[in-house]
Structure formats: structure tokens, C-alpha cells
Amino acid sequence: MSALLFCRVAAAEDWSLAQAVQRGIQVQASLQSAQALARSAADTAQASQADRLPQLSLRAGSIWTESRNGQPIFAAANGQREVIGQAVLTAPLYAPQLSALAKLAKDQSAVAKSQTQSVRLQVATTLSNAWYAVLLAQNTSALWQRVLAQDRLLYHDTRDQFRSGATARLNLVQTQLLLLQARSARAQAQEALGSVRRNLRLQLQLPAGSPVQLAPTSTLLAAPAPLPQLWQEASQRQPLLQVAQAQLHAARAQVAVQRASLAPNIDVQAAYGLDSTQVPRPQSLGWQAGITLNLPLFGFGRRHDRIAAAQEQLAALRSARRALLLQIQTRINTDYGVYQQESTRLQQDRHSLAAARAVYHMTRAGFRAGALNALNLAQADQAWVQARLALIRAQIRAQMAATQLALDVGKLP
Numbered sequence: 061m062s063a064l065l066f067c068r069v070a071a072a073e074d075w076s077l078a079q080a081v082q083r084g085i086q087v088q089a090s091l092q093s094a095q096a097l098a099r100s101a102a103d104t105a106q107a108s109q110a111d112r113l114p115q116l117s118l119r120a121g122s123i124w125t126e127s128r129n130g131q132p133i134f135a136a137a138n139g140q141r142e143v144i145g146q147a148v149l150t151a152p153l154y155a156p157q158l159s160a161l162a163k164l165a166k167d168q169s170a171v172a173k174s175q176t177q178s179v180r181l182q183v184a185t186t187l188s189n190a191w192y193a194v195l196l197a198q199n200t201s202a203l204w205q206r207v208l209a210q211d212r213l214l215y216h217d218t219r220d221q222f223r224s225g226a227t228a229r230l231n232l233v234q235t236q237l238l239l240l241q242a243r244s245a246r247a248q249a250q251e252a253l254g255s256v257r258r259n260l261r262l263q264l265q266l267p268a269g270s271p272v273q274l275a276p277t278s279t280l281l282a283a284p285a286p287l288p289q290l291w292q293e294a295s296q297r298q299p300l301l302q303v304a305q306a307q308l309h310a311a312r313a314q315v316a317v318q319r320a321s322l323a324p325n326i327d328v329q330a331a332y333g334l335d336s337t338q339v340p341r342p343q344s345l346g347w348q349a350g351i352t353l354n355l356p357l358f359g360f361g362r363r364h365d366r367i368a369a370a371q372e373q374l375a376a377l378r379s380a381r382r383a384l385l386l387q388i389q390t391r392i393n394t395d396y397g398v399y400q401q402e403s404t405r406l407q408q409d410r411h412s413l414a415a416a417r418a419v420y421h422m423t424r425a426g427f428r429a430g431a432l433n434a435l436n437l438a439q440a441d442q443a444w445v446q447a448r449l450a451l452i453r454a455q456i457r458a459q460m461a462a463t464q465l466a467l468d469v470g471k472l473p
Contacts (some may be wrong), residue, residue, distance in 0.1 A: 074275035077191050077463070077473050080264060084187040085180055087265040094172075094179040101165075101172035108165035112158050114151035119144060119331070146333030146348070153328050153351070157320035164313035171306040178299035184472050190260045192460050195274050197253040199452045204246035207445055211235070211242045214424075218434070227430070234434030238441060284399060284465050290392050297470040298388055304381040311374040318367040324355040392468045399461035406454040409447070416440075416447035 075083075085091060123142040126133050152158055218235040221227040257272045266272065284290065295301060328351050334344040356363070423440035426432035463473045 074273050075191070075260075075264075076275045077188065079275075080191045080260070081184045081187045081472055083264050084183050088183045088263075091176070091179050091183050094176040098169070098172040098176045101169040105162070105165040105169040108158075108162040112152060112155065112162060114149055117148050117150070119146045119148050119333075142335070142337050144333070144335050146331040146335065148329065148331040150327060150329045152325070154324065154326040156323045157317060157325070160313060160317040160320045164310060164317055167306060167310035167313045171303060171310055174299055174302040174306045178303055181299050181467060181470065181472070185467050187260075187263055188460075188463050188467065188473055190256070190263050191274065192456055192463075193256040194253070194260050194272065196453065196456045197249065197256045198274055199456070200449065201246065201249040201253045203445075203448055203452060204242060204249045208239070208242040208246050211239045211441070214437075215239045217428075228433075231427075231434035234438055238438055284396065284462065287393065287396055290396065290465065290469055291389050294388055294392060294469045295385065298468075299470055300384060301381070301388065304377070304384050308374070308377050308381060311370070311377050315367065315370040315374055318363065318370045321363045321366070322356060324353060327352045327354075388468065392465065395461060395464050395468055399458065399465055402454060402458040402461045406451075406458045409451045409454040413444075413447040413451050416444040420444040 121144045123144070125141070215232075215235045215238070218227060218232050222229060222232040261268070261270060261272050264272075285293070329349065331348040332345070334346070335348070336344045338344070420440040420443070423432055423437050427434065427437045466473055
């Protein structure tokens with residue numbers, strides 16, 4: 061049971077890229093804030109829809125009016141005391157501005173929802189960069205650990221040969237230097253790994269000190285779609301473009317709201333209860349009904365100026381969306397080129413690694429046979445280490461380029 065529990069815990073410590081992104085989406089405060097704003101905008105849109113429905117209210121009050129000789133002073137007063145108690149039903153019969161405001165609130169809710177998707181993609185980008193940084197540091201640290209073990213074994217063999225008089229002291233000192241350099245490089249790699257792991261732990265909102273180990277990943281990369289297809293896919297699912305399109309709809313609705321301010325409004329009202337200047341009695345209950353027309357006539361150009369301002373805002377958003385589309389296409393084109401370059405570099409680094417490995421093993425065999433000295437071995441060792449480091453960087457850069465292309469299009473990794 062203890063062994064089974066340990067296996068489960070160890071498996072839970074391995075974070076794939078998809079798991080890290082999903083965890084970040086769940087815990088990142090920026091996304092939670094965007095989701096709350098989206099829910100708020102959705103509630104506002106529902107309230108705007110309800111503004112066009114009939115409203116039921118209760119009106120009650122008592123009015124005292126100053127009088128002389130029993131007669132009210134004000135011409136509008138009904139009596140010395142007026143008692144009102146009514147259930148009032150009001151409904152907009154013709155209210156184009158209310159309809160336009162409801163459409164505007166709905167479009168603004170769509171903007172907030174699209175912004176949530178955009179923030180989700182930003183969180184995924186941040187988590188992807190942090191995850192790949194850990195992957196690079198983890199692989200680099202593991203490589204230096206293997207190099208250290210290899211150089212330690214080489215140093216011990218050379219020390220035994222030196223004690224038996226089979227090799228010179230210079231070879232012993234040179235192999236000892238290789239061992240010291242590998243130990244120093246491993247320490248630096250471990251420090252770098254600890255730093256990027258702390259950053260990933262912060263992004264994942266994990267407790268301090270909790271282990272962050274990445275799951276093994278495949279170095280096989282699927283070729284991305286052709287560039288025109290990526291542009292087409294980005295125009296359909298890129299959240300930034302969806303936000304821009306939703307803002308365009310909201311700007312059109314804003315123009316409709318300003319234009320509706322020139323239209324008349326017609327309201328109807330029905331009330332049941334009492335409105336009496338006498339002592340209230342059951343016989344005082346009755347119905348009231350009315351209709352109200354509100355037609356704006358002159359506002360010193362205020363409404364027309366607001367319409368013009370809304371139209372200019374709409375034109376600005378159209379231009380901004382076209383500029384954003386060009387920016388996204390340019391970014392995809394650039395990242396596509398980066399992916400091709402990194403893929404080519406990855407193939408070249410694989411060939412270089414095979415050659416460096418072969419040179420190292422031949423040099424080591426010559427060193428053991430006494431035909432070559434430790435300086436030749438050190439040069440071959442450094443070349444092999446640099447080739448392995450270059451391959452690790454090339455693999456991760458190629459994976460990052462493929463992931464970045466997916467993010468450019470609007471996909472989560």
C-alpha cells in the first residue's frame with residue numbers, strides 16, 4: 061500500500077503542458093476577474109432586456125396642502141388632504157431607445173465574453189513559456205549530471221593509470237579540470253532549474269516547496285498546416301479578433317442608441333386603487349389609465365453631435381480590426397518562419413551530435429591507448445557536450461515554435 065501511494069504521488073508530480081495550462085486557467089486571478097466581468101455584463105444585458113417589459117409597482121402617499129377658508133391655495137391641488145394608494149402598471153408602448161440599449165448591452169456582454177477567451181489565451185501563453193523554461197533547465201541539469209558521472213569515471217581511470225605510471229601527471233590534471241568544470245556547470249544548472257521551477261510553481265499557485273517535475277515529452281513534431289490555412293483559422297478563432305468583432309457590433313449598437321434619441325417615446329400606464337381628497341372608503345377604489353408621448357424637438361445639436369461621435373468611433377474600430385488582422389497575420393508568418401528555421405536547425409544539430417559523439421569515443425579510445433593526450437580528450441569532450449546542449453535547445457525551441465503557432469491561431473496547447 062505504501063509503494064502504491066508513493067507511485068500515485070510521484071505520478072501526480074509530473075506536469076504535462078496541457079495539465080499546467082488547465083491548472084493555470086483554473087487558478088489565475090486575471091482570468092477569474094475577466095470571468096466575473098463577463099458575468100456582470102451578462103446580468104446587465106438581462107436587466108436591459110427587462111427594461112422593455114411591463115413594470116408593476118405600488119404607489120402610496122398622503123399630501124397635505126395649505127388652505128384658506130377650506131380652499132387649497134395651489135391651483136393644482138385637489139384638496140386640503142389627498143390620499144393615494146394604487147397598484148400601478150407601466151409599459152413602454154414604443155421605445156426605440158430602450159430596444160437599442162438592450163442590443164448594446166447584449167453586444168457589450170459578447171465583448172466581455174470574448175475578452176475572457178483572450179485572457180485565457182494570455183494565461184496559456186504565460187504558462188507555456190514557464191513550462192518550457194523548466195523543461196529546458198530540467199534537461200540541461202540532467203545532461204550535466206550525466207557528464208559529471210562520465211568525467212568522474214574518466215578521472216578515476218586516469219588517476220589509477222597515473223599511480224601505476226602508465227600516464228603523465230598532465231593528463232591527470234586535465235581530467236581533474238574536466239571534472240571540476242562539469243561539477244560547476246551542474247551546480248549552475250541546478251540553480252537555474254530551481255529558479256524556473258519556483259516561477260512555474262507561482263504560476264500554478266502551488267504551495268511553497270511542492271515538487272514540480274515535468275512529464276517526459278516526445279521530440280517528434282507534427283508539421284503545421286500551410287500558412288494560408290493558419291491565417292484563415294486565426295481569422296475564425298483568434299480571441300483578439302473576436303473581441304474586435306464584438307466591439308464593432310457594440311459600436312453599431314451605440315450608433316443606434318444615439319439615433320433612437322431623436323425618436324418619440326410612447327408609454328402606457330394603468331393604475332387601480334384610490335386617489336381621493338375624502339376619507340378613503342371601499343367605494344373610492346377605481347381604475348386609472350393614461351398614455352404619454354415624449355417627442356424631443358430641439359437640443360442645440362447635442363443629439364446630432366453624439367450620433368456623429370458614435371459613427372467616428374465605429375469607423376475607428378473598423379480600422380483597428382483591419383490593423384489587428386494584419387498584425388496577427390504578420391505574427392503567424394514570423395512564427396512560421398521561426399518554426400521552419402528551428403526544425404532545420406534541429407536536423408543539423410542531430411547530425412552534429414552524431415559526429416561529435418563519434419569523435420569523442422575515438423579520442424577517448426586513443427587516450428586510453430596512449431596515442432592521444434588529455435588535452436585532445438578535453439577538446440572532444442567539450443565539443444560533445446556543446447553538441448548535446450545545442451540539441452536540447454533546438455528540440456525545445458522547435459517545440460516552443462510549434463506551440464506558439466497554435467497560440468497565434470487561438471488554440472490552447
